[in-house]
Amino acid sequence: MGAAAGALGGCGFHPLYQRASSGGLGTTSRELAAVSVDIIPDRPGQLLRQALQERLEGSGSGVARRYSLAVDFGISGEGIAIRQDNSVTRIRMIGRAEWTLRAQDPARTVLTRDIARAVDGVNIFNEQFFASDLETEVVQKRIAERLADQMVMQLASYFNRRADQVTASG
Secondary structure, three states: OHHHHHHHHHOOOOOOOOOOOOOOOOHHHHHHHOEEEOOOOHHHHHHHHHHHHHHHHOOOOOOOOOEEEEEEEEEEEEEEEEOOOOOEEEEEEEEEEEEEEEEOOOOOOEEEEEEEEEEEEEEOOOOOHHHHHHHHHHHHHHHHHHHHHHHHHHHHHHHHHHHHHHHHHO
């Protein structure tokens, strides 16, 4: 495994979350820890914000916040299993998060933006409204977790590219 990592390093590949030679957080991890997540309205938004904060802060407590992440988030649903009496028995839920990373400078400079999407489904049981509500809440949490994973990967890729550009130019 070590030989493979060494061979890939010779080609310019390196781990996205590579630690610094001192053993501390690497550049990408430090940059991620410096991101503050803005408030996202509604309960699904709270779930997404919490998932993002868990992933971004990591072990970087005490890192000064230099960036703010604004997220426009929503979950829509569409019936995909419809009976002859037009009742829906399964709903496809689609989470979409459009995000913007800004520097915390006076101009609030936009550094990058992207979109993350996640799809899941909810079964609707006949006259089982409480069970449907519980399952919907679980699905909203799963969608928030998947979107947070995607967004952190997108941010990490951005910070990694930016660090590579600084290294190449310096």
